[in-house]
Amino acid sequence: AKTLHQLARESGRYFGAAVDNPELPDTEYADLLGREFGQTTPGNAMKWYATEPQRGVFDFTAGDEIVAYAKAKGLKVRGHTLLWHSQLPDWLTSRTWTPAELRSILKNHITKVAKHYRGKVFAWDVANEIMNEDGTYRENIFYTALGPGYIADALRWAHAADPKAKLYLNDYNVEAVGPKSDAYYKLVKQLKADGVPVDGFGMQAHLALQFGYPDRLRQNIQRFARLGVDVAITELDIRMVLPSDASKLAEQADWYGRVTEDCLAVRRCVGITVWGYSDRHSWIPAVFPGEGAALPWDEKLARKPAYDAIRGALTGG
């Protein structure tokens, strides 16, 4: 039988999954990644705390390990992420910087990391989670010191360092049409008008059954595509309040199928990445106690109804 990625390939998309370095020695688990998927995103390895643990001292060990694994298995890699308010190194957050210092630190970080991975990643989440729920800019250290122009600067620096990489803005709770996705819509439109290199919008899609299916996801993907950017579903998982039962798993399956269909319905929706793939390794239980079971394979690596639903959607069934 064809893999999820082979099926996605037939319509010119990829189907991928995130992986984190500590998971690679779990060979039974890692083998599934290499077998079923065509793309991977490092869960943590390319973040600032990992890549520049001391100012000006770069460490690409963890990211290189994922890239090497991906290469061996024929997976393409999305880079994640050049700029984020979270998982920053202590040296950066434990003191205040002048705007000029911070600008030069940001430029150097983006330049060094994007240059190192040039030709090894096909896309970058350049700026991750830069908006609040109400559509205002998140007051991260960069915004506070530099104002909203840091986003265009980051995109330009990333483009200069790796002219071929597709450059994305990426966030959660942007799948529905609403204030947060509206803010990105306006921002992407403005960046395009200003000639800033932005190629894509990443919808993380950390969904939860108890919050309902994102309102007008397909139309939302469509409106970004009409701005002339690609859209990717970058971190898909669909959690539930535990314990799971047959009806929750069926609803989850239905949602996995719908997300897949909504992506396939828009030509510029280029691919889907699940954030992990088995309930054996997932960020959710640690962050949302009492929730989980969010992925298409269970802890034992058995396929859940969600897997069949994705398959069904990819085969047009």
Ligand code: G3I
């Ligand atoms: O590295 C330390 C280790 O030294 C320590 O022993 C261990 C004990 O808790 O923690 C380790 O750090 C953990 C890190 O992952 C690396 O494994 C952190 O506690 C943990 O909070 C961190 O979680 C990551 C999370 O981002 C941080 O916000 C998840 O693995 C990662 O999947 C998650 O990914 C994010 C995306 O980047 C952006 N979108 C949301 C998504 C889910 O939160």
